[in-house]
Amino acid sequence: MNYRIRMRNLREDRDLTQKEVGAIINKSQQGYSHIEDGRAELKIEDLIKLCQFYEVSADYFIGLTEES
Numbered sequence: 001m002n003y004r005i006r007m008r009n010l011r012e013d014r015d016l017t018q019k020e021v022g023a024i025i026n027k028s029q030q031g032y033s034h035i036e037d038g039r040a041e042l043k044i045e046d047l048i049k050l051c052q053f054y055e056v057s058a059d060y061f062i063g064l065t066e067e068s
Contacts, residue, residue, distance in 0.1 A: 003062040008036050010054050025049050
């Protein structure tokens, strides 16, 4: 699974907006949207923050495993 799909699914499953999750990684709603849409890359520091926030492993987040 593409990490962008998992990223969107994790956010939507928790009924969070792009603006809310963007704030966690110090991005605007537009900046976060660009990552989800593939117009920008997710930095490793931001990946770590999101994994901690969602309480999932990086392997799960990037689609290497189905177990969080």
